[in-house]
Amino acid sequence: MSTYENKATYRKGNNVKKGQAHQNTTAWKPNKNSKKTREINALPVYGLCQRCTDVILWRKKYRKYKPLTSVKKCTGCEQKNIKEAYHVLCNNCASQKKVCAKCLESKEIITEKEEIKSAADELKDEQELERMLAKMTLRQRRSYMRKLERGDDVGEINIDDLDDFDDFSDEDDSDQNDQDSN
Structure with a gap:
């Protein structure tokens, strides 16, 4: 007889399995200060369906x-791509095939690679925003921040326009100074 046959039960009926013997009371937390964990969490998840995305996020x-x-x-x-x-x-x-890159099923893809910004792109956008805010007057800056909070379209503001505005304000100040000295 094999060992499996020795362990088999011969009990009739009521063969319902019991629940999990030991339940976790607290959730498991990884070492959040680990360099490897930070690198893994920084990797973007894209080109996958909802189920595969959830699986990858669970693994992370x-x-x-x-x-x-x-x-x-x-x-x-x-090819090695x-x-x-x-x-x-x-x-x-x-x-091209319009399928999930993991499970190969033609489901809706959550995020494409083009939609994800890298850390360098985000840093560049942040620096551009800071530069633009520095060129604005206080009134323009507050107005711009209100529009951002409301979610209004702020794409129409151009940095070049602000440069022109600063040039005009400098001329007005110099004209005022000339009048004050006279």
Whole structure:
């Protein structure tokens, strides 16, 4: 007899399994100060359906995510183009076939690669905003910040226009100073 047959139960009826023996009372928390954890959490998740995105986010949350160490071969074009862990198709093949890059099912893709900004892009945008705010007058700055808070479209404001405005305000100040001295 095999060991499996020895352990089998011969009880008739009422073969309902019991629940989990030990329930967790507190949630597991990874080491948040770990450099590796910060790097993994900074990696963007894109080109996947909702289910695959949830799976990847779960893996990141519970430290099960293993990033790629080298570039991986795409199953569609057979070239080494995959730079994201758990993906099977490269971005080009997935977008051409309109499928999820992980499960290969034609579901709605949550985020595309083009929609995600890198840290360098965000830093550049932030610096541009600070430069633009520095060129504004106090009234313009407050008006701009109110529009941002309301969610109004602020794309129409151009930095070049602010430069022109500053030039005019300097001329007005110099004219006023000339009048005061006379």
